[in-house]
Amino acid sequence: MNSDVVLSELGLDQLLNTHFTGRVVRKDLTKLVKEGANVPVYVLEYLLGNYCATDDTDLIEDGLATVKRVLAENFVRPDEAEKMKSVIRERGDLRVIDKVTVKLNEKRDVYEAYLLNLGTTGIEVDPRIVRRFEKLLAGGIWSIITMQYLYEPGQRTSPFIIDRLKPIQMASMDMDELLKARRQFSDAEWLDVLLRSCGYEPKQFEDRVKWHLLCRLIPFVENNFNVCELGPRSTGKSHIYKEVSPYSILISGGQTTVANLFYNLATRQVGLVGVWDVVAFDEVAGINFKDRGGVQIMKDYMASGSFARGRDQINANASMVFVGNINQPVEDLVKTNHLLAPFPEAMIDSAFFDRFHAYIPGWEVPKMRPEFFTNQYGLIVDYLAEFLREMRKRNFGDAIQRHFTLGKDLNQRDTVAVRRTVSGLLKLLYPHEEYDKEAVRRCLVYALESRRRVKEQLKKIGGMEFFDVHFSYIDSESRKEEYVSVPEQSSGGLIPGGPQQPGILHAAAGASSGRLGIYRIETQITPGTGKFTVTGLGLNSASKESIRIGFGYFKANVTAVSAVAKPLEFDYHVQVTDLLSKGPSTGLTLLSFLGLSSGLLGVPAQSQLVLLGTMTIGGIVTPVDNLAGALQVSRDAGATKVLLPKVNAGDFGTVPGELLARFQTSFYGDPKDACIKCLGKD
Template structure:
């Protein structure tokens, strides 16, 4: 019989409701998989297949797992050994990310024989049967993790993909997922979401405010074209969830970003990251540099506004990819931002262009999230990361949540962009916290609308300090939950 526990994390309830879609989150940290560079959404899949159970791994389980990892997961320095084996006619099986690309012939026509790429082995021209691609069309986008069988049957032929078994959860029954929500209280469900992300919801440092802003990191996954920035001191785990939740989410660490990388490669005609992924994360944007800034900022502003971009000589590319920018911020002795009136003061110059800043949905106040410590790691039963990521991403195209927000939100004197941003964030919080849409107006105001307002208020504050035009309206955004007549 399923029951709700009101006082502690409901481990048994999670197991009863989600069955094989959940996992004891203490398994992964004790496995060594993460330190081997294996993302959580793959690591948890491997654990459940090879050493199912609960609690930290035993010495015999660790030994079994380590043997499997050494055989199945190639490291960078294994490249040449694997290539040598293939050159000698041996079959090699490994677990890795694989992508497929369609080549252009010199005359500009499309080659009917696509090629597979395996980045970890630096193999870029593997032949692959068409039926494998047809069965796994996500290979043509951001790629898919799975068990790959490789062979080179003739020395004058490229390496061939003989077989492929995908690992990622490919389909989620959203109606069933929403029905699961009814077994939990609002507080229990929020804690389940935190735990599934990899955070310990019972850690004393995570008060309700901190939990809200950690969950806000999921908004770009559940909402299409959701563009946001998080400002936080080092060590709050800004990039943690994005690195581990899905191959449909990609993270670009600080340094140089090129137009070819983001938009489209002028030489190969290959679509860039914004056209391939559901979420692109630019980390450490405070140190971001561009070879040719105008070639990036202009198309990027267009993309933030319309969901389309182009480079000269190419047709428009449409995408619903969300863009997340993560930046470090300095705090004062009270752990508040040093320049609270203009939070983007120390970021690259283009953030101060109001036409750019106004196109962002909001700013996540990462300074309100405690530093990530070892004891803050999830140790309860949560959703498996691959299922969790797919469930969130599957909600992107469901308009019921935006319709609910639009029907139950009343605005004061605000701009159209303010309204659109707040409705988008409120819709996202609904998807994360109330996927069954079973809530009261008070729930909506407290858990969805007010956090959405705060996210946008940080943008409004900076715009207010940067440009007189934005002082024509009140500084504070007024918004409330209401029951509008149909």
């Protein structure tokens, strides 16, 4: 038995301690010292890595005691800030652990620091420190600081002085060491190492969930990678961007300015995108730029990695991450709306969303429970962070073309998105660049799905411009083409299969909002004298009138469909449901006539049928304005049959053949013809 097999049998912990000696830490120690210390994980693991990076139990116990002592003596707790100030004053100097943010005081032409937990402001900082660590000016960094106290009578400046400042991050990164060690792990083991290093217990997750968690790391290894993740609360969406790397900043609440994020014209300083590797927005529903044009600048930056401010064209490499909550079951949302609905109205723009390279389905990640967090060994997170940052300098984007070509439905922006996602996944899993065709295929399938999820939402927002969503890849050797779908799109539609009750019918029509909607009419008929009521349309009189016109036409003409019909011997109640919540429509007159006829005659409409077109008060058929869009909306709602005006037959050239082929199509020339074909047998 060779040594590799022996090591594999010893388990992942032993593999890590053997090949990453001094670079690993037991993650349960992090949780142990995290309690009561309101600092990011990478700060704690920096200390644990200095004292507990071993598998020797005695050394771990001694190291843990040292870390606890350092935190007790040097970590500044907000409720003990005044006590710490007193200690610094009495001793003259003290090393503290705190988050330091620096601003330029233009009036005095000096840099002044603010310490988050200590609560001190106006501390003068040596310009050399600021030039060396620019992130002090953009969001601040956690550091080990040697503070001094020097007070003189009449002094107007702060008596506190920062003598030395050491950011909590590794001084250097030996990539050759990491690449050599990576070769000792299988693909599955290395994936588990990455997840463990982030604090997760991989044994608790299915493979698909592991890939979603891995995708959260792509912004750390890919420059200018734009990704969003929406899902239920408590799935750990923002954890990675806040806790795992000193090169990432999480903007909570969404409030920001162009000067803060991109460029300050007054100080001529680049904002967050110029000094952080990852800029993440938490709670996307609350994103709000205080100045006009912020979203447009963001669109420009996400498309090209550059933006214009004043006369300057500025380049930056920060990846953009958007995380937020979906407050209803995705099965319902995908039927009635798009999956980007949680974004604020100002951002509901197809051009903005088209910049997203991937969409992580957060609803597939389970809500975090204690057992989902590991107690085993993983890489120290600042070591992990340095590895991820080093990988930003490399490009694996050409891996696809060695084995595959992309299908015809992918445009240039789709292609760029897929290549970047594949590159990011390969960097994470195969930093040593030793991957085979099957490895590339796995990454490619995930990348195609992630981008198609974006495109499916664009199709709902932007219409036929984004119809080409049938993503595929072609094997360069076999020339076999494989299509990649998104699981949530295969859920049941709004228009159910199977027979319906008489009086129930669906139509695709334009809403008052200008968008296309799907409307269901349900008719209840009871013995009476021909009375008519309609509900479901609120106070919209125009929409109600279109239904009443249909009722008037029904009373006068239903006998042309069936000679035995006696419409005045019954009362009618019609309920209209706006299934896509697009707003009321005035194009439901023909739908009203057909629904009432179906109910009175006791004959159900054909299953999964959608009506297109409407009619005037005199029964003249009105054609469909946007045939391709109406067909796409109908298809998304689950329709397999469509009934449309004959005059629209000439518009088939505007409809993609693939979409048209999905329907059984019937034409009508007048309302009577429409009624007969609507109620015909399946």
